[in-house]
Every structure is written in structure tokens, then in C-alpha cells.
Amino acid sequence: MSIVDIAPAAVVLPLLAAGASFTLYKHPNAQRLLSVVAMLATLCLESVLLVSTWGGEPQSVTLGAWAAPFGIVMVVDQLSSLMLVVSTLVSFAVMIYATGQGLADGDSDAPISVFYPTYLVLLAGVSNAFLAGDLFNLYVGFEILLTASYVLMTMSGSAPRIRAGITYTVVSVISSMLFLISIGMIYGAVGTVNMADIAVKAGHLPVGTQVQLHLMLLVAFGIKAAVFPLSLWLPDSYPTAPAPVTAVFAGLLTKVGVYAIIRTETLLFPESRVDNLLALVAAATLVVGILGALTQSDIKRTLSFILISHIGYMIWGISLATPEGLMAVVFYIAHHIVIQTSLFMVVGLIERRGGSANTDRLAGLAKIAPILGVLYFIPAINLGGIPPFSGFLGKVGLIDASVQAGTWQGYVLAGVGVFVSLLTLLTLTRIWNRAFWRKPEDAEFPDPILLAKDQDGKYGVRTSGELDVESRRYKGKDVTLLPRPMMASTIGLVVVGVAITVFAGPLFDLSDQASGNLSNPQVYIDAVLGSDHGASAEGGH
Amino acid sequence: MIDAALLLVMGVLYAVGVYLILEKSLTKVLLGLMLITNATNILILHTGGVSGLPAFFDSEVAAEDYFDPLPQALVLTAIVISFSVTALMLGMIYRSWVLSRRDDIQDDAEDRRVAAQPDYDPEDDDAAPIEPSEFEGSEEQREEAYRQRKQAERAKKEGSRPQAPDEVPGFSGEHHPHLDQGDRDRGEWHA
Numbered sequence: 001m002s003i004v005d006i007a008p009a010a011v012v013l014p015l016l017a018a019g020a021s022f023t024l025y026k027h028p029n030a031q032r033l034l035s036v037v038a039m040l041a042t043l044c045l046e047s048v049l050l051v052s053t054w055g056g057e058p059q060s061v062t063l064g065a066w067a068a069p070f071g072i073v074m075v076v077d078q079l080s081s082l083m084l085v086v087s088t089l090v091s092f093a094v095m096i097y098a099t100g101q102g103l104a105d106g107d108s109d110a111p112i113s114v115f116y117p118t119y120l121v122l123l124a125g126v127s128n129a130f131l132a133g134d135l136f137n138l139y140v141g142f143e144i145l146l147t148a149s150y151v152l153m154t155m156s157g158s159a160p161r162i163r164a165g166i167t168y169t170v171v172s173v174i175s176s177m178l179f180l181i182s183i184g185m186i187y188g189a190v191g192t193v194n195m196a197d198i199a200v201k202a203g204h205l206p207v208g209t210q211v212q213l214h215l216m217l218l219v220a221f222g223i224k225a226a227v228f229p230l231s232l233w234l235p236d237s238y239p240t241a242p243a244p245v246t247a248v249f250a251g252l253l254t255k256v257g258v259y260a261i262i263r264t265e266t267l268l269f270p271e272s273r274v275d276n277l278l279a280l281v282a283a284a285t286l287v288v289g290i291l292g293a294l295t296q297s298d299i300k301r302t303l304s305f306i307l308i309s310h311i312g313y314m315i316w317g318i319s320l321a322t323p324e325g326l327m328a329v330v331f332y333i334a335h336h337i338v339i340q341t342s343l344f345m346v347v348g349l350i351e352r353r354g355g356s357a358n359t360d361r362l363a364g365l366a367k368i369a370p371i372l373g374v375l376y377f378i379p380a381i382n383l384g385g386i387p388p389f390s391g392f393l394g395k396v397g398l399i400d401a402s403v404q405a406g407t408w409q410g411y412v413l414a415g416v417g418v419f420v421s422l423l424t425l426l427t428l429t430r431i432w433n434r435a436f437w438r439k440p441e442d443a444e445f446p447d448p449i450l451l452a453k454d455q456d457g458k459y460g461v462r463t464s465g466e467l468d469v470e471s472r473r474y475k476g477k478d479v480t481l482l483p484r485p486m487m488a489s490t491i492g493l494v495v496v497g498v499a500i501t502v503f504a505g506p507l508f509d510l511s512d513q514a515s516g517n518l519s520n521p522q523v524y525i526d527a528v529l530g531s532d533h534g535a536s537a538e539g540g541h
Numbered sequence: 542m543i544d545a546a547l548l549l550v551m552g553v554l555y556a557v558g559v560y561l562i563l564e565k566s567l568t569k570v571l572l573g574l575m576l577i578t579n580a581t582n583i584l585i586l587h588t589g590g591v592s593g594l595p596a597f598f599d600s601e602v603a604a605e606d607y608f609d610p611l612p613q614a615l616v617l618t619a620i621v622i623s624f625s626v627t628a629l630m631l632g633m634i635y636r637s638w639v640l641s642r643r644d645d646i647q648d649d650a651e652d653r654r655v656a657a658q659p660d661y662d663p664e665d666d667d668a669a670p671i672e673p674s675e676f677e678g679s680e681e682q683r684e685e686a687y688r689q690r691k692q693a694e695r696a697k698k699e700g701s702r703p704q705a706p707d708e709v710p711g712f713s714g715e716h717h718p719h720l721d722q723g724d725r726d727r728g729e730w731h732a
Contacts, residue, residue, distance in 0.1 A: 136615055143622045150629055159640045163647050166567060166633050173574050173626055174562070180581050180619055187612065188588035236649050295655055442691055 003052040004059040004076045006045055010084055010127040013042050018120035025113030032099050035116040039095060039123070043088045046127075050081040054510070058517055058527040060133055068528045069194035073133035075528060078514035079330060080130045083259055086334050087130070090251045090341045091123050093493040097345055098244035100485025114151065122148035122248070129256050133528055135183050135193045138260065142179065142224070146172050149253060152245045153237065160240045168237035175223035175230075182216040189213060196528035199267050199521050210272040217264050218274070225257025227315060228285035231308045235292065238307075239300035239357075243348025246300060250307050251341030255333055258314045262329065265318055266518040278319035279409040286312030286420040293427045299347045299357045302431065306383070306424055307340055316413045317398050320405045326515035328397030331508055335382075335390040335500055342379045342493040346372065349490060350435065353481050355447030362435040363443035364450055369482070373436050378494055380432065382501070384425030390500040395421055397508070544592070547583055554580035565645045567634045571627065578623040582616045589613070667694075 017038030058077035125145030154165035289309025317329030382389035402410030561573025596610035
């Protein structure tokens with residue numbers, strides 16, 4: 001019994017907790033407690049996994065004692081365990097945030113008996129996708145997380161959410177179908193769905209077949225990762241979901257797609273490279289995404305477009321096909337999950353405090369709620385790539401890798417990347433200028449809550465102050481504008497974002513180890529099939 | 542031999558499915574998705590190769606006489622998943638019908654609003670006003686001057702004023718802790 005044998009618990013624990021919390025639908029507090037405890041336990045378990053992978057090679061767990069390539073395997077290496085820890089950490093923060101929102105608003109909008117179980121199922125799906133050593137199990141992981149996301153996306157079933165939810169669901173189902181078709185074709189071609197086994201056998205296929213299977217997988221994962229020509233669904237659907245749901249989706253779901261692309265490029269089809277295509281797509285994603293962000297006035301939509309744009313950074317690193325590039329990508333993904341989620345959480349708070357997430361309606365928040373200003377400013381300049389934050393370090397890593405690769409594509413992408421980072425900063429500064437700095441009466445359509453005055457007739461009512469406007473009442477009851485749990489979880493995640501900068505050294509070490517193992521698929525294959533796997537090459541047909 | 546009839550069925554299902562997905566009606570899109578799902582199931586079934594005996598172990602039977610059972614297991618999983626997603630989508634489509642009496646894919650109101658924005662944005666594109674010194678006069682005087690300047694700007698802006706976020710027809714505000722959306726949430730939503 002080695003430490004990696006606990007890996008399946010990262011999937012099983014949230015699933016069991018989801019089932020148990022369903023039975024507690026009459027006891028909201030017990031449900032909350034159970035969900036928080038289950039998530040903390042999962043987080044501890046995954047941290048142990050992460051520590052155990054330090055400096056080592058990938059390790060595999062065979063489920064039900066069916067030997068690979070016939071049984072289902074889970075593979076733990078630095079990349080998957082880092083993704084597990086970061087994703088669970090972020091989900092935990094968002095769960096506290098959602099709990100705070102639920103406690104403050106009385107859960108009238110989001111039936112609590114559905115939220116917690118679905119959320120835990122989402123986490124189980126994400127963990128399953130990160131751990132899967134089997135293409136079909138990866139598909140199942142995707143389906144688990146997608147089905148949970150359909151429910152979370154359309155929570156409360158209001159008209160805009162149903163409209164956005166249907167678009168999201170149809171696009172996701174089509175991408176899943178493409179993935180399933182690719183799995184079918186890969187099975188037809190090599191007679192296995194085990195990823196290590198595919199890696200061994202795909203090299204014997206004709207190059208044309210390899211490229212075709214490779215591209216089909218890339219299209220399926222590209223839709224999930226929201227890479228440019230396949231990204232149009234994202235800004236349409238994410239902003240309408242409830243604030244905590246948008247936060248966790250933006251942080252996690254597209255990164256699962258990027259993770260799958262990394263595995264496809266490094267493990268499944270390392271011989272049929274499509275680097276030029278990836279470089280082109282990366283540049284297009286970077287530019288088109290950020291231009292979309294510049295035209296928006298709604299902060300949630302702006303951030304959704306920035307999210308798409310920054311997926312381009314990850315594809316850029318992958319397209320370099322060097323260990324340095326992969327190292328920068330792994331670091332960048334970890335950084336981006338945390339920062340993007342914390343920004344969406346802050347926007348949820350802005351929406352509560354300022355009454356809207358639209359910059360045409362917002363103003364003067366720096367005076368009204370200075371703490372929100374701090375919470376927005378730190379992740380925003382981090383995302384924009386201001387030194388010394390992790391966004392800067394990640395981009396420097398990517399540029400460094402491009403220069404080391406020395407190809408003209410690398411140099412072009414480095415130029416585009418710097419330009420886009422500048423535009424990101426411009427976009428985020430515009431939000432800052434409009435929502436935080438100008439006076440409330442300068443907004444085009446100021447929300448009444450911004451114009452509310454305190455007893456002395458001054459703007460800028462603090463949350464503790466008396467409001468003389470009716471709008472403080474929501475569905476006949478008082479609401480707390482900035483509930484403590486929501487603030488605490490947001491502050492916590494912003495601090496984690498800063499910690500990524502402070503502990504960038506160890507994180508780069510870990511990313512380096514991850515990219516070392518990714519660049520040498522043989523260690524992955526040996527971990528799954530054993531080093532004497534020549535005999536199994538007879539399998540299939 | 543690969544079954545030609547099944548292949549033909551698969552091709553027809555894909556063709557009809559893709560055609561239906563491109564329709565604007567939600568029900569037709571759903572039907573298209575179902576057909577594509579079934580076509581994919583047939584495709585996976587094909588990857589099992591030539592037909593053979595069911596995979597129940599019998600020491601008399603040679604290994605190559607069995608039909609490959611793995612694709613069947615994959616198809617079974619895929620059927621269960623597509624079944625649940627179809628049920629969920631039917632629920633959503635019904636909800637969309639209850640809310641807006643419409644069975645078609647609706648445009649994103651915010652998209653239309655952004656697209657309708659004039660190229661010229663007074664805030665960004667106007668010549669920067671000459672600001673009097675911020676350090677002259679009392680605070681009240683400066684406040685007053687600031688207010689007058691802003692008023693003048695606003696009057697100028699009226700001409701090219703963008704639409705307010707909720708002035709767009711068909712747009713219903715986001716979850717809003719301060720306003721009782723009441724009817725809008727309960728489904729009296731007019732297209």
C-alpha cells in the first residue's frame with residue numbers, strides 16, 4: 001500500500017458526500033457542514049498526494065485490481081496532483097462564498113438542497129478528469145462535471161439563465177459527442193482506450209490517421225478550453241450564472257480542457273505535432289479575446305473575454321513543445337485558476353454592494369467600499385502582469401521559453417503576448433476608473449444604492465450605516481450587503497494569489513518536475529503498464 | 542464483414558442530426574442531438590469489428606470467435622449519459638416555453654446592446670477638457686465648478702447616449718439583491 005492508493009478517494013469522497021448531503025435536504029446547516037468537511041478532507045488528501053509526488057515519477061493505481069491496459073487506471077504525477085490541489089482549494093473558497101451568500105439572502109433563489117450535492121459532484125468530475133489514465137474515464141469525468149455544471153448554470157431557472165443554459169448545454173453536448181466519436185475512432189484504430197497503451201501503439205499508425213485522430217481530440221478539447229474559433233459560447237453563458245458558480249466555472253472548467261490538451265500533445269500524439277496550428281490558434285485567441293473584453297461594459301462579461309484571451313497564453317506554451325514551455329504553462333494554469341476565480345468573486349461582491357456589475361451603473365466604490373478596491377486591485381494588476389506578481393512571472397517564463405526555443409513562431413507569440421498583457425491591463429484599469437474612481441453622480445445610470453446618503457447628507461454609506469432607501473430590502477427582508485463569509489473567502493483567495501507570488505520558487509520547481517515527466521512520455525507509460533509491457537502490444541486487433 | 546446496413550444508418554443519422562442542430566427551434570436541436578448520439582453509439586459498436594459470439598467464457602471457443610465486448614460497455618455508458626442529458630434539456634426547453642412562450646434559440650440581449658453602441662464614446666474620444674487648478678478656491682467652489690462641468694458634458698452626451706443595460710427589449714436583469722424582481726423571476730417574462 002503506497003500513498004497513491006488514496007488517489008481514488010479524491011473522486012469517491014465528494015461523490016459520497018454529495019449523496020449524503022442529498023439525504024440531508026431538510027437540514028440546511030447539516031448539509032453545509034457536511035459539504036465543507038468533505039471538501040476539507042478531500043483537500044488534505046490531495047495535498048498529501050502532491051507532497052508524495054515531489055521529485056518522483058508518475059505513479060498509477062489500478063482500480064478493482066484489473067491490470068492495465070484492461071482495467072481502469074488513475075495516474076498521479078506532479079501535473080495532475082497540482083491541478084487537484086489548486087482546483088479543490090479554489091472550490092473550497094467558492095463554497096464558503098456561496099454559503100455566505102445563501103445565509104445572507106435566505107436561499108430563496110437557489111434551492112439549497114440542490115446546490116451542495118451538485119457542487120460536490122462537479123468537484124468529483126473535475127478530480128476524475130485530472131486523475132484519469134484512460135481516455136474513456138476522462139470522458140466520464142468530463143460528463144460528470146458538465147452535467148453538474150448544466151444544473152448549476154440554470155440554478156433558479158430564471159429566463160436569462162435558461163437562455164444562456166441552453167446554449168451552454170447544446171455546445172457542451174456537441175463537444176462531448178466529438179470527444180466520444182474520437183474515442184470510438186481511436187479504439188477502432190489501436191484497439192485500446194488506455195492512454196499509456198494508446199501512446200505505445202499510436203506511433204505505429206500511418207501519419208495521416210494519427211493527425212486525423214489528433215485533430216479530432218483537439219477540436220473536442222478546444223471547445224471545452226474555449227480556444228478562439230471555438231470559444232464563442234463562453235461569454236454568452238458564464239456571466240448569467242449566479243456569482244459563485246461563474247467564479248468556479250471560470251477558474252476550473254476551461255482549465256480541465258487545457259489539461260486534456262496537454263495530455264494529448266505530450267502523451268497521446270507526441271509524434272504528429274501540429275505546433276504551427278496551435279501557435280496560430282494561440283495568437284488568435286489572445287488577440288480576439290482581449291479585443292472582445294475591451295468593448296464590454298459589464299464586468300462579468302469583460303472578465304469572461306479576458307479568460308478566453310488568457311487561455312491563449314497556455315496554448316502558446318504548449319505550442320512551443322519544449323520542457324521550458326510546458327513548465328511555464330503548468331505555472332500559468334495554477335496562477336490563472338486562482339486569480340481568475342478571485343476576480344469573479346470580487347465582482348460578485350461589487351454587484352452586491354453597488355447594485356450592478358455593469359460599469360455604466362457603477363461608480364465611486366473606492367470611497368463607498370475601500371476594501372473592495374483593495375480586493376479588486378491586487379488580482380487585477382496580477383492578471384495584467386505587473387511585476388512582481390505571479391502573472392508577470394508566468395509571462396516571463398513563457399517569453400523565456402519562446403526565446404530558448406528560438407523559432408520565429410515563438411518570437412511572434414512573445415510579441416503578441418506582451419501586447420495582450422498591456423491590453424489586459426488597459427481593460428482592467430478602465431473598470432477601475434469607472435467603477436471605483438469616478439463620483440457616483442458621474443455614472444451614466446447610477447444605481448440608487450450608490451446615491452444613497454447617510455445622515456450627514458454625504459455619499460458613501462458604509463455597510464454599517466443606516467440606509468434610507470427602500471432598495472436595501474430584497475423580497476421583503478433586509479440583506480447584508482457584504483456578508484462576512486463572502487468577504488473572508490474572497491480575502492482568503494486573494495491572499496492565496498499573493499502567496500503564489502511569494503512561493504513562486506517552489507511552484508516553479510514543481511512545474512519543472514511536471515514538465516520533465518511530461519516531456520518524457522516513457523515514464524508515464526512505464527508507470528501504467530510496467531516496464532515490461534512489450535507483451536501487451538499483441539492486444540487489440 | 543462490417544455491416545453495411547448499419548454503416549448506412551449511421552451516416553443517415555449523422556446527416557439528419559447535423560441538419561436538425563442547425564435549426565432555430567430548440568426541440569429540433571434536441572432531436573438532432575439525440576440522433577447524433579445514436580449515430581455515435583453505432584459508430585462505437587462498429588469498432589468492435591466483425592460480429593461474433595457473446596463474450597461469455599467457454600473453454601471450447603477460440604478467443605477470436607468472441608465479439609469484442611468493450612465497445613458494448615462503452616456504448617452502455619454513453620447511452621446512460623445521453624439519456625440523462627436529454628431529460629435535463631427537455632426540462633430546460635419546457636422551462637423556456639413556460640417563461641417566454643418560445644421554442645427557439647434567443648439572442649443574447651447584452652450582445653445586441655454592445656453591438657448597437659456608437660463607435661464614438663464621449664468619455665474616451667472627446668477632447669480632454671481644460672481643468673482649472675485643483676488647488677484654487679475653497680472646497681465648495683471646486684465642487685461647484687466640477688458639477689457644472691460635468692453637467693455640461695452630460696448635456697453634450699445626451700445625443701449619443703448608449704442604451705441603459707435594462708432598456709434593451711427582452712433583457713431581464715441579473716440576480717439583484719436590492720430589487721424585488723418578483724414577476725420576472727416567477728415567469729411573467731415578455732419577449
